[in-house]
Structures are given as C-alpha cells and as structure tokens.
Amino acid sequence: MHHNLSDHLIDLLENIYTNNAIDVDTLTVANQLLQAMRLEPNANAFCAPKNLWSEQDVVLITYGNTIKNDETNHLSALKRFTDEHCKNITNTLHILPFFPASADAGFAVKDYRAVDPTLGSWQDIENLCVDYHVMADLVINHGSKQSEWFEQFCLANPTYKDFYYTADPKADISRVTRPRTSPLLTRVETADGERYVWCTFSADQVDFNFENPAVLLEFVSIIRFYLDRGIRIFRLDAVAFLWKRVGTSCINLPETHLVIRLLRLLIEHAQPDAVVVTETNIPNRQNLEYFGNANEAHWIYNFSLPPLLVYSLLAGDCHYLKQWMMSMPPAQNGTAYFNFIASHDGIGLRPTEGLLSEREIDRMLATIGNFGGKISYRTLESGEVKPYEMNIALYDALQGTFAGPDGFNTERFTCAHAIMFALEGVPGLYIHSLVGTSNDYEGMHANGDNRSINRRQWQSDELEALLSKKNHHSEVLSKLKALLAIRIKQPAFHPNATQFTLHLGESIFGFWRQSIDRSQSIFCISNITPKKRALPLSAVNLIETENWFDLISGTPLSDYRGELQLAPYQTLWITNSKQAAS
Numbered sequence: 001m002h003h004n005l006s007d008h009l010i011d012l013l014e015n016i017y018t019n020n021a022i023d024v025d026t027l028t029v030a031n032q033l034l035q036a037m038r039l040e041p042n043a044n045a046f047c048a049p050k051n052l053w054s055e056q057d058v059v060l061i062t063y064g065n066t067i068k069n070d071e072t073n074h075l076s077a078l079k080r081f082t083d084e085h086c087k088n089i090t091n092t093l094h095i096l097p098f099f100p101a102s103a104d105a106g107f108a109v110k111d112y113r114a115v116d117p118t119l120g121s122w123q124d125i126e127n128l129c130v131d132y133h134v135m136a137d138l139v140i141n142h143g144s145k146q147s148e149w150f151e152q153f154c155l156a157n158p159t160y161k162d163f164y165y166t167a168d169p170k171a172d173i174s175r176v177t178r179p180r181t182s183p184l185l186t187r188v189e190t191a192d193g194e195r196y197v198w199c200t201f202s203a204d205q206v207d208f209n210f211e212n213p214a215v216l217l218e219f220v221s222i223i224r225f226y227l228d229r230g231i232r233i234f235r236l237d238a239v240a241f242l243w244k245r246v247g248t249s250c251i252n253l254p255e256t257h258l259v260i261r262l263l264r265l266l267i268e269h270a271q272p273d274a275v276v277v278t279e280t281n282i283p284n285r286q287n288l289e290y291f292g293n294a295n296e297a298h299w300i301y302n303f304s305l306p307p308l309l310v311y312s313l314l315a316g317d318c319h320y321l322k323q324w325m326m327s328m329p330p331a332q333n334g335t336a337y338f339n340f341i342a343s344h345d346g347i348g349l350r351p352t353e354g355l356l357s358e359r360e361i362d363r364m365l366a367t368i369g370n371f372g373g374k375i376s377y378r379t380l381e382s383g384e385v386k387p388y389e390m391n392i393a394l395y396d397a398l399q400g401t402f403a404g405p406d407g408f409n410t411e412r413f414t415c416a417h418a419i420m421f422a423l424e425g426v427p428g429l430y431i432h433s434l435v436g437t438s439n440d441y442e443g444m445h446a447n448g449d450n451r452s453i454n455r456r457q458w459q460s461d462e463l464e465a466l467l468s469k470k471n472h473h474s475e476v477l478s479k480l481k482a483l484l485a486i487r488i489k490q491p492a493f494h495p496n497a498t499q500f501t502l503h504l505g506e507s508i509f510g511f512w513r514q515s516i517d518r519s520q521s522i523f524c525i526s527n528i529t530p531k532k533r534a535l536p537l538s539a540v541n542l543i544e545t546e547n548w549f550d551l552i553s554g555t556p557l558s559d560y561r562g563e564l565q566l567a568p569y570q571t572l573w574i575t576n577s578k579q580a581a582s
Helices: 005-016 026-037 074-085 122-131 148-154 213-228 254-270 284-291 305-315 319-327 358-370 409-422 441-447 450-454 460-467 472-487 577-581
Strands: 059-062 092-095 133-138 142-144 185-190 193-198 205-207 233-236 275-278 299-301 336-339 374-379 385-391 426-430 498-501 508-514 521-527 533-536 548-550 563-566 571-576
Touching (some): 005 026, 026 213, 026 254, 092 233, 142 148, 148 185, 193 205, 213 254, 233 254, 254 275, 254 284, 284 299, 305 409, 358 374, 358 385, 374 450, 385 450, 409 472, 409 508, 409 571, 426 472, 521 533
Parallel strands (some): 092 133, 133 233, 299 336
Antiparallel strands (some): 142 205, 185 193, 498 508, 508 521, 521 571, 548 571
16 A cells, blocks of 8 residues: 555556556656646555446537537537527536547547637637547557657657557557557658558557556556646547557556556546546457456446447347346445447447357347448458457348348337336446437548538528427437436436346346435336236336335336336336435
8 A cells, every 4th residue: 555646656557567668766757747737645545436327427529510500619509509409407528539530530649638620629629628528539559640749759859759550561460459450550651760550550640658657657648638728538549459468468557557557546536526448349358357356447338238238129038138238246335337328439349259150240240231331341360350340330230130121120129228227337428419410421422531421510590490390200309308307316327326137138238226225226127029918017026115216208017026018129117216205
C-alpha cells in the first residue's frame, strides 16, 4: 500500500518501463505527470472505490453532426434536439470524436486540443457540459498521419522523433492480432531516412509509441485540458492495442493494463467524480480483465451483449444469452458494465468467441446479409480473413427472424431495448436507435465504408418533421422514452443492484433485479418470439405478502400462481408496488 501519490506513480512507472529500450527516469516522469494534472506529490494515494452512478444514468451516443442544421454549428443543433426529446430520460451524452480529423469518422485525430470548426467550438462543448455529463473519446492508440505531430516526426524533430511506433519490416509480426485486413506497417520517408510506422487500423492512423514517456505525458496533459472544459467521462478508444512488443500478439499486454491504472489514478485524484471507460472489442474473458481489481476501468463496454441479444431475437431462443449471463461476475464497487446494443461501429463478432459456434455465427451473418447488412473482416495470423463485425442499423437487423422479415419489427426492436435498459450496468442508447433510423446506403456508398450504413446524418428540420408524424420513427421514440422514464425511477435498476438469471425456458428470457437496500425487486421478463407464450407465475417466485404489478403496462397481478399470456415480444417489469410507488 503506497501512502502518497508520488510513490504510487513511481511504482507504476517502474513496472511499465521495466523492459523498455529507453532509459526512463521514473522520478522525473512522475513529477512531470503530477505537474501536468496539478496534483500534490504527497496527496494520499488511496481512493476508496465509489459508485459514481445510479439508476438515473443513461448515456445517449451520438456524433456531433448526427443532427445537422444549415449553419456550421451542428453541436448547437444537437443540444436543441437533446433538450427537447431527451433531457428527462438521459443525463449523459457520449459525443463521438469532435476534433479535427482526417479519416475513420473522427478517429484519426489531427488536433486533440481543438474542436472541428464544422461542428462548433469548445464553448458549445462547455454548454453541453452544463446540462449533461459529457463522455469524450481519448483516441489514445493512434493519431492522424496528417497531424502536426506526424509532420514533425517526419522532419525528425527531437521532440517527436520517437512519438510513433516503428518496426523493422523484416521483423516477425505474424502473431499480431489484427482488427483489419489492411497492412500493419506503412513505409514513410523521414529526415532520418525510411521508416515503417505501425498502423493497427489504417494507413492514416499511426500508432503512438508509449515506450516513450513523452507520449504518456502528452496524453495526461490532454486529459487535464478536457477536465478543465467540463469533460467528466473518458472513453479510452481501442486501448487494448496500446502497448506493442514485436513477437507477441500486441494486444492486452500487461503494460496496457498498467497504463490504464496510472491514468485512473491521476484522473480520480484530479476529479473525484470522473469516470474512465475502456473500449475493448475483444473476447469476453479478456474484456472483463479491464476492470482490474477495481483499479482500472470504472466501466467496461459489455461487447458480448449486442451479438448475443441479436442472435437470441433472430433465433427466438435465449439459451446462449442465458448461459453468458450466468457466467458474468457482478461488477465490484467502483465499477460497472456499460451496456449497449448499437453504436457508431458494427456489431462485433470477436466477443462471441467461445459463446456461439461457427455454425450459429454463419446463420446470423446470412440473415443480416438478407436484411441489407454488410460484413467487415479482419486478418488472422494464418493470413486468412475472418468476419469481424456486422454492419447494419439495429432497426433493420431486427426486421425479422431466421425465417425472414415479418410484421414485428418495432415490437422486436423495443423488446431488445427493454432487456438492455433493465440489465445490471449503465445503459448506452445510440441516437439512431432512439429514432429508429434504417440502413443508410447512400452514406455507405459515398464514404466507401461499411460502417457508414449506421451513421446517417439527419437534417434537423427533416428529422423533426418525421417525428411529428405517425410512423415507425415517432413510435420508436415514444416507446423508448416511455421505458426510460420508468427505468430512471427504479432503485432496483441501479447499475450495481443484484441480478440473477431466471430459468423460464428458451422462448422467454428473464432475470431478477433487487435494489441495493433490498427494498425493491423487479422481475424482467420478455417473450423473445413472434408467437404468444404462456408464463406460469409460479416459476417467478413472487412473494405473496407483497403487491406486484407490471411497471410497463401498469397492470396489477392478482393470482400469483396463475398464468400470464405474453404477446409476441412483450416485456414485463414486475415489481412490488409499495417500493415502486415510494
């Protein structure tokens, strides 16, 4: 146990740089980090884990220009939309990279300290921070090849000479885990001659060299800059790839975990209510490791949920979803799952490894293809390519079952969200799910990127006109808002409240939540099929001395040993009314 912050930092730095080729003065680096974050070296190193969130926390995920107006200030249009439609149901905005960028929809950042002028200004971000918690991306693994930093690297400026990770093109990189099919190494000419830079994601996204402590210091300075502007939640993008060592998989290395621990330590001392989120699209067991011992991520993305829930609704069978749920450990104090079923990216397939068979994945891929979706691939060590993610708008992904499209699109889509909103963890709702956006083929073809199929940019007036009429967009918005309005009032939906999986057969998916003070229980039960299903209440174990009713319909239950008929894709949130009304 370290008594002061300086000693703890030095210990972490010594472990990070033990096998580093560069000689690192850890005391000097520790002092520089403390100065950058404006922290006292003798501050108490220990921060007791706290749950900085409640059932009222709901995250809306959006780009800064998903809602556009005729002006250049799209962030103000976003604020108008959220104030009108979301202010009473969500308190947090995840604004995807709002910085000047050259590629990958903002994830090839050119300047980490500027706001893209086509979106707005720092004042717009600060205005959003007044009314919402704002999650910002720290694109920490790589930066734009078109940045000033990279230009200085090519000029062999001593400050940036070792800022990016390079490798000998003859080195053995066969074991490197790839999320893409593009070449890993890109040749560039510098003032020092030819060099090969490491590009995990694309030739325009060059990986930083964290073996150089100046890179760590730069990002800590950026974190301080964001804190000063009101940012309180930090999403560490693609952080699993942060540390490289030739001859290894270059993913999930011990140094990566140590760097995250160091960043959390600094952030929670500088801003005790700030939250660190790791974005690691990897197999489930590896993903769970990013909690550390409640000393790494506060939240981890629950990456296995989207593909498993989509599979369950397509199949009308929750066997694999239940199996996974029962294997998931409850989050420790000071940590929580970040649940989502749609985002700006595709529906990842790596998180299904060990959870679904190849046959089941192939069946799902074929159905998604029939529903207008696309598949993105990655390269294996053998050189073979393998499906990496499904690219499709969630509303279209749930237009039917394995048997084909049917008439239950909105019901199935609403059911998926009712399940996600009720699960242990903090829910994240993609703005395109909130308004039921369908596949954007025009945007996908214009950008030449499969992921653009689910990144439509709405003109503000066009979207408002749609939402004012009777159609699936307004219906989805109304249904999801109604569910969230209920959710945020239930203590049993606290992100760290108890959760147990129910066994109600393969056609009915259910789980039990209990508030931390044990005063409220909610049985969350969903018919995941397009047929009516009977639910024997004796299987739910309702305590007879309590009064129970369904939160969604408001219907009270009377015969606790009777049977309920669930309509296709109907969800019940059965609670003890005394606590729910308090």
